[in-house]
Amino acid sequence: MPPLLDQFGIRLPIIQAPMAGVSTPAMAAAVTNAGGLGSIGVGAGSVAEAREAIAEFRQRSDGPLNVNLFCHRPAVADAAKERAWIDRLRPEFEALGAEPPPRLREIYRSFVEDDAMMAMLLEARPHIVSFHFGVPRDEWIVQLRQAGIMLVATATSLSEAQASVRAGADAIVAQGWEAGGHRGLFDPDAPDERLETAELVGLLARKIDLPIIAAGGIMDGSGITAAMESGASAAQLGTAFIACDESIADEGFRLALADADNRPTVMTRAISGRPARSLGNRFTALGSAISDDEIPAYPVAYDLGKALHSAGKAMGEYGYGAQWAGRAANLSRPMPASKLVRTLEAEL
Known part of the structure; x- marks a missing residue:
């Protein structure tokens, strides 16, 4: 041992x-x-x-x-970058019939x-x-x-x-x-x-x-x-x-995990402001076209990410969630x- x-x-x-x-x-x-x-x-x-x-x-x-x-x-606040980030994701909120938060917070x-x-x-x-x-x-x-x-x-x-x-x-x-x-x-x-x-x-x-x-x-x-x-x-x-039964992963996360054969994982910074590996979804696809220097600091960026996920869930859309998972997720x-x-x- x-x-x-x-x-x-x-x-x-x-x-x-x-x-x-x-x-x-x-x-x-x-x-x-x-x-x-x-x-x-x-x-x-x-x-x-x-x-x-x-x-x-x-x-x-x-x-x-x-x-x-x-x-x-x-996090070091950057009001200009944070306003630009809100504006960058505003169309995603509007497509869900929602408004982004007016300002971002250091949530953790x-x-x-x-x-x-x-x-x-x-x-x-x-x-x-x-x-x-x-x-x-x-x-x-x-x-x-x-x-x-x-x-x-x-x-x-x-x-x-x-x-x-x-x-x-x-x-x-x-x-x-x-x-x-x-x-x-x-x-x-x-x-x-x-x-x-x-x-x-x-x-x-x-x-x-x-x-x-x-x-x-x-x-x-x-x-x-x-x-x-x-x-x-x-x-x-x-x-x-x-x-596992005791996990509090939501329904969308579990469904995405079950479909991991068709969802290669992606390292993204867009969801939270720090590099993290997620199952491929709407948010990771969005992040693939965004440079790191546009994204506010962690966890300030995560405030907007969580708000977008909540707006999506309210419409039955789970593709904006932080569906963190490793490369071998299909073996779950x-x-x-x-x-x-x-x-x-x-x-x-």
Whole structure:
């Protein structure tokens, strides 16, 4: 058994990705109770919502929980760019019989400046806290470690992994180019090496003296085995869990996922303001003709993206949703999360 599994308190090298807007405490508890590591993403919610989610998990499981935070650079307002972005998407709203919002907001607060969220974590003390888009300030890392919390950081490159090691991470999620959802880039405006999962895992396993968790394009037991043969101690699966019963993915997302053979995934910045891999839909097609420098900062752009999705849903059009999914989305298997974990275990 890899030492990481002992440290995490899990039996299987299976981690359910903390997908904000899709994963739930019920899903996380089902995965943990089946021998893997369940996760919840709280970066898109309030402190009260995060506290409630942790409490709900603990009502369902006494096992370990991974709580994930966003550590993105706080957005810098650009009123001219934001007005131009609203005007750019206005025809899409009008075609749906709706009006875009008059102004855009920074809808998510980055953990790097959220003292209340930090205080809640020190109070709740989940077994594991993980970070996406970077790492928090040094003193917070020290306080979390002193509270007995294990820390995991996401890296898309060797330099990001090395920065995470210096910050004090206990393990690194190696997020390959195939992965669904937001790229964990520390700087979304810097060049992206676009390393695929196997290549990144092998590189980090050779260069980093910490356990590596493979993420990106892994959907079954053979994928987990291949990741571990590349040097990973465990695998993190996200897209594999989207169709599970406990997921809160909406009807349109589930239908799109079921049609993944005909919907190649696309890396787009247009939906949220940061590069993210989605099933191909109306929004990704729209974004393909838009240059990155036209798009407001994350998560300000996401305010308009969510408004457009809501307008579409009201008319029965789901093609403007953030249908985050990895390249192997067509291998998705709808079933309860606990059954999926058992299935993955049998395939290992």
